[in-house]
Amino acid sequence: MKFVKNYIEENKDRFLNELFDLIRIPSISSLSENKNDMLRAAEYWKKSMLDAGADKAEVMPSDGNPVVFGEKMIDPKLPTVLVYGHYDVMPVDPIDLWTTAPFDPQVRDGKIFARGADDDKGQAFMHAKAFELMVKTGNLPCNVKFMVEGEEEIGSPSLGKWCEQHKEMLKADIILVSDTGMIAPDIPSITTGLRGLAFMEVKVTGPNRDLHSGLFGGAVANPANVLAKMIASLTDDDGHIIIPGFYDDVLEVSLEERAEMAKAPFNLDEYKKAIDVKEVHGEKGYSSSERTGIRPSLDVNGIWGGYTGEGAKTVLPSVAQAKISMRLVPHQDHHKIAELFEKHFKAIAPDWVKVEVKSLHGGQGYVSPTDMTAYRAADKAYTDTFGKKPVPVRSGGSIPIISTFEQVLDTKSILMGFGLESDAIHSPNENFPLFNFYKGIETIVHFYHHFAEMSK
């Protein structure tokens, strides 16, 4: 397999430049003002697929942003790999914390800095380049399909239906995804579980207008104080979530399995140091890895109300709002959880405020078996390129569409992620090490090779 390293070495600057052109398109799916950039990013992907050697590629409409589909079918008897990725990215605020502009990719300290450098432009683009490598060197051992969507960061609201409509076209033996991370730079890992998500927005309204806090303060309930009390009541001091029925369907993991998981390397001191907290805090009775891997959580993603500018303004605000999301574990249904949340949040609202609750999006969790062919092929590929066996890991993140694929297409996914915790995805100064980018391409080619061999 020497041709793999050689081809990457000969083309590495071009690979990077092509990725940079993709990154420069500010395809933020949650902002309507960036609508046109979604199309530009989709067209760029279509061109990339064709340039890499696809027989055909198309920007296909969906109910939301378009999906780019491409394929190269070399032999119907060979296994088919369906690559999934997304061309949309997260918003960039707080913008002033970025060292360089988010859509002007820069290499510093061996890392690409930009929004999307990892999630998921950098990681998805490795697949385009691995595919190109196999085609151009005459080493493609499988049929390949690509499906690159533009709504992952807002919960893939249109892709489930789109998959329903194109089941035949999407037929594959495995779905290959790089949108997760590795435990550490030198410890490859394969994500075997993902959490689900229920993302809510709440609005608490007190008086019909902002009031003078002197003339009214003490006599009229302040919606910001009320919202704080309502949010505070959603979790107890032991980190349990206090929403009736919330834990009913949680898949309890056996002590044996937890003992097995506890063997994965984890250094709490380094973890705390990396994010600069004196202590971690979470659900009592679980380790940090368990708190994200096998337990649900509830986080305020944003909160706002009243005067937030410079200096003092003695206002009793009319409205206070928050975005609150819950990460879910297998067997928790995100629709049910969203309903439980809404019912509870309205039930705890006192008479002196009005409360609105809406569900912004959601997705189910996913568990991937470690005995399927694709897992074993990935295991071998990492062992080839990193020199050590990858660790199976349950991630705390959510890729809601992965469970949808299983339901709609009846196809399992293999999650070969090359990101690092320090990549700061969704944060200012998102980055992706060049090492991981090139090593990812190499490992993906090895995966195809083993997957074709083991599928014989």
Next chain:
Amino acid sequence: MKFVKNYIEENKDRFLNELFDLIRIPSISSLSENKNDMLRAAEYWKKSMLDAGADKAEVMPSDGNPVVFGEKMIDPKLPTVLVYGHYDVMPVDPIDLWTTAPFDPQVRDGKIFARGADDDKGQAFMHAKAFELMVKTGNLPCNVKFMVEGEEEIGSPSLGKWCEQHKEMLKADIILVSDTGMIAPDIPSITTGLRGLAFMEVKVTGPNRDLHSGLFGGAVANPANVLAKMIASLTDDDGHIIIPGFYDDVLEVSLEERAEMAKAPFNLDEYKKAIDVKEVHGEKGYSSSERTGIRPSLDVNGIWGGYTGEGAKTVLPSVAQAKISMRLVPHQDHHKIAELFEKHFKAIAPDWVKVEVKSLHGGQGYVSPTDMTAYRAADKAYTDTFGKKPVPVRSGGSIPIISTFEQVLDTKSILMGFGLESDAIHSPNENFPLFNFYKGIETIVHFYHHFAEMSK
């Protein structure tokens, strides 16, 4: 006193136009970008004093925004009235709730709509015009001094020291202020008590950067959730403030005095309807008027953290912040309360966050006796012009500088306010009825007359 009404009638359009020119200057004291407008507003006041008939007027430096001083001394044997007002105004956000631009005054339904229309450009300017009326018609019965500052809305941080430096110049028998309100359009009132204020800003920091709420949610404390819990814990369900020592110095008002206060007209149904709340909520055991008049309060004036834009962003924020102010009653010292708050807020901070607390500003409460000459003169003036005796009222608002005047200048203040609750001061669509503007000028002239008579 027919000349009063006549002069107002003849000059009413000009009075209004002059006020509008003052309002058009966006003199927001809490925003550094409006620094130059502070000077423009001060210069406008200087010109207004001179045009009205002052012997001299000057824009005088202070440690902050300048103070405008003017005077007309007609006879050292006559009593001297020192008029206090402020040329600065509150910020204007949320700007999209204004029907017309805040600094473009418009008359609709008999009311002036603009930031500062009431607080305090409209109310202070009545004094300039009342003074002009007395001078131009040859009816000035007292010596008059004006002191108009530009930092009232940020707590008058420089005026105390400035008064210390100009004690002799500011010598007066009474300080006359229009920066408060009336109970209702047909019920004149004199404010006999003001609450103090301690305005704090808090910052809760968790991880050193925004984190992905999937990868970290549940394992790392979320500062927005923590801030909600901390704020929630500051008050109990009965509306008591849970800060050790907070109530220690509160002046308890006797049941007899409370019974007397309860005679002031108050319609709870209309109160709730006006601000559109189903129920009011406040400290258990006290009426709505008592909750603002004789009891302290604690309000979140602003809260912010994490993603507050459109749509969903699954972020675990690094920082959450709030502006929290406490209204204080007589005998509570704002310095002590700010210290108690800071100490307590830091004490309740869990190990998994860092907490910063700063005091933005503060001021002491004030009580004005109803048996002083100025009160009796004001009582007569309102009775002349409104046809009924004014009601003495303890306001929930704060004018911190009023208690400073007493301490530094050893001079009492008389608070003749002509604003209405519906004026929406500090809110979008602030307004001031034309009736109140002209009636205020008339009543002020009557006050001077009675005050001079009664001081003989």
